[in-house]
Amino acid sequence: MPPAKTSAKPSVMRSVRDIAIVAFGQTDHLRSTDELSEVEMLMPVLHQVLASTGLKTSDIGFTCSGSSDYLAGRAFSFTMALDGVGAWPPISESHVEMDGAWALYEAWTKLLTGDADTALVYSYGKSSPGSVRDVLTRQLDPYYVAPLWPDSVALAALQAQALIDAGDADEPALAGVAARSRGDAAANSHAQLSGSVPQGDYVVRPLRAGDCPPIGDGAAAVILAAGDRARELCERPAWIRGIDHRIEAHSLGVRDLTDSPSSRLAAERAGAFERPVDTAELHAPFTSQEIVLRKALKLGDDVSVNPSGGALAANPVMAAGLIRLGEAAARIHRGESDRALAHATSGPCLQQNLVAVLEGES
Amino acid sequence: MASAPSPEVLRAPLVVEFPFTRSLGPVQSAFLTGLRERTVLGVRTTDGRTLVPPVEYDPVTADEIRDLVEVSATGTVATWAWNHEPRRGQPLDRPFAWVLVKLDGADTALLHALDAPGPEEVRTGMRVRIRWAAERTGAITDIACFEAYEGPEGGEAAPHEGEFSDPVTGIVAPARLDYTYAPGRAQTAYINALSEQRTVGERCPSCHKVYVPPRGACPTCGVATTDRVEVGPRGTVTTYCIVNIKAKNLDIEVPYVYAHIALDGADLALHARIAGIPYDQVRMGLRVEPVWTEGARFPDHYRPTGEPDADYDTYKELV
Numbered sequence: 001m002p003p004a005k006t007s008a009k010p011s012v013m014r015s016v017r018d019i020a021i022v023a024f025g026q027t028d029h030l031r032s033t034d035e036l037s038e039v040e041m042l043m044p045v046l047h048q049v050l051a052s053t054g055l056k057t058s059d060i061g062f063t064c065s066g067s068s069d070y071l072a073g074r075a076f077s078f079t080m081a082l083d084g085v086g087a088w089p090p091i092s093e094s095h096v097e098m099d100g101a102w103a104l105y106e107a108w109t110k111l112l113t114g115d116a117d118t119a120l121v122y123s124y125g126k127s128s129p130g131s132v133r134d135v136l137t138r139q140l141d142p143y144y145v146a147p148l149w150p151d152s153v154a155l156a157a158l159q160a161q162a163l164i165d166a167g168d169a170d171e172p173a174l175a176g177v178a179a180r181s182r183g184d185a186a187a188n189s190h191a192q193l194s195g196s197v198p199q200g201d202y203v204v205r206p207l208r209a210g211d212c213p214p215i216g217d218g219a220a221a222v223i224l225a226a227g228d229r230a231r232e233l234c235e236r237p238a239w240i241r242g243i244d245h246r247i248e249a250h251s252l253g254v255r256d257l258t259d260s261p262s263s264r265l266a267a268e269r270a271g272a273f274e275r276p277v278d279t280a281e282l283h284a285p286f287t288s289q290e291i292v293l294r295k296a297l298k299l300g301d302d303v304s305v306n307p308s309g310g311a312l313a314a315n316p317v318m319a320a321g322l323i324r325l326g327e328a329a330a331r332i333h334r335g336e337s338d339r340a341l342a343h344a345t346s347g348p349c350l351q352q353n354l355v356a357v358l359e360g361e362s
Numbered sequence: 363m364a365s366a367p368s369p370e371v372l373r374a375p376l377v378v379e380f381p382f383t384r385s386l387g388p389v390q391s392a393f394l395t396g397l398r399e400r401t402v403l404g405v406r407t408t409d410g411r412t413l414v415p416p417v418e419y420d421p422v423t424a425d426e427i428r429d430l431v432e433v434s435a436t437g438t439v440a441t442w443a444w445n446h447e448p449r450r451g452q453p454l455d456r457p458f459a460w461v462l463v464k465l466d467g468a469d470t471a472l473l474h475a476l477d478a479p480g481p482e483e484v485r486t487g488m489r490v491r492i493r494w495a496a497e498r499t500g501a502i503t504d505i506a507c508f509e510a511y512e513g514p515e516g517g518e519a520a521p522h523e524g525e526f527s528d529p530v531t532g533i534v535a536p537a538r539l540d541y542t543y544a545p546g547r548a549q550t551a552y553i554n555a556l557s558e559q560r561t562v563g564e565r566c567p568s569c570h571k572v573y574v575p576p577r578g579a580c581p582t583c584g585v586a587t588t589d590r591v592e593v594g595p596r597g598t599v600t601t602y603c604i605v606n607i608k609a610k611n612l613d614i615e616v617p618y619v620y621a622h623i624a625l626d627g628a629d630l631a632l633h634a635r636i637a638g639i640p641y642d643q644v645r646m647g648l649r650v651e652p653v654w655t656e657g658a659r660f661p662d663h664y665r666p667t668g669e670p671d672a673d674y675d676t677y678k679e680l681v
Contacts, residue, residue, distance in 0.1 A: 035547060083581040134450070144502050148502060154460045202446065205446070
């Protein structure tokens, strides 16, 4: 398969306005939150990011959210969550039927236009009401693939076996990714799965329970601000130096599952390869996907990968990608990172990928 | 693990089921009709590769591609995954391998199932062939699965017109997802109160509006509405419409009136049917009360109380 058609030397997108993540909040991620509706789960997180910046909902210039009706089992389910952001009188608002990382991308473009100086981005997902493995089959090609109901673990397992056949990984290497992630997650009070977690039995071979993300409910929110507004709202803003997202062919049989050229291209466009990063928050719900991404993004052993525990520690579908951006930004806010890469994915076997480069001012 | 449910948490099964009807373009139509006739078609790209399953646009160049070719029903496993616990809707109801198969003559792989006795019988590079479904309709499931195959390799892809009699031009893809719906804190309280023939709303701590039914948040202030208040049972019709067309399976004679009703103490109108009065005598300002039927979890309808009509100024903010 030849690489996707691109210009010989992709140019790095330079933004016309400096935009930063100035606040990040997330719920504790739990297997089930039956006692709460989506908006009830989301509101404390919204209030947390507003409180940390001192902003009120009426101060926010643009609001964008990510969620999925298929998780909720209800049409237009995101409109219920809008009650939590004070949508009356009317606000400037948008929604993506995707992970909140893509809502953040939309908010970033909105701020670039100068139409707004601040943006609230949030996303949430409750996997507990349904069977997320089956629900995710509905995003597949409806003619040739979805009628076979291949679940999300099965497709990831095909990718893992391709990786093993290529000599890029073996089962102990996959278990090592799981152990490191859950070990790091011990320091993350929001994580659903942390500490020493057994690899367990095969779910779909070669993936064992330990190679798969926990299924759970959760929400996250960030606030973006432009220029001096960001400096007013946050002591050390996490400046978005570049952000890009790319997609590959939907047909799995057309792709090289051991590589992620769309991640690499997005990273290149976001400027990730201009200077080394010290931190990478990768949205890799399966252990095998971290190995694919490390290679595609050329991350060396000196880069701290998923110090939060990553999606193997908590994977609230539709929020897990936004959380990667938030966790990377929070490390910059705390002074633990100067230059971080954040990645989000969507679709089977890393079909769609978003990469952002965040920096703190020294 | 899930914590033990609190007794207040309500749950109900929710099934979402829909037969998605999809049109096929010229390439997908030829491919799926071909499967019905035990013929596997691919499509040739401008740079000479053969894509199976075929698509109408080249995934690399985006060129429109229509050049159909026939490939073999035999092929090689490109990668696989052992599925010991098949799920609903999957091709086989016993343990099987998911496989990406590169059919002889094709340059890309097709996703399907491989029937094999166990994972030790499956490997990347193994030779397989299509096992056709006994009854074929023009769908990807016309391939029942793949099975191990020891015979000779198939030849090169050969040109094919893609013409069949009675071509399949669309598919119906039924989809069913099962959920357990839980309404959350505010709506649970509302539903529980209704079972005692009471209506409760929630007051916003910031703007003091009372929402009914409560959803847990004030859409104006964006804060939780935690202060529970009982409203009604009487209320005022703020606006209404006359329904003249009978809905399917509805056991109510038309015409009837559907109205917005501001319950006493509520700052939001809810909607319900009005009965006990001729349809053409319902009016804005009419005072009404709920009528409960035996064992019902919500009022069947509202009827006039006989009180004088409410003054417009008392409910104009709620219209």
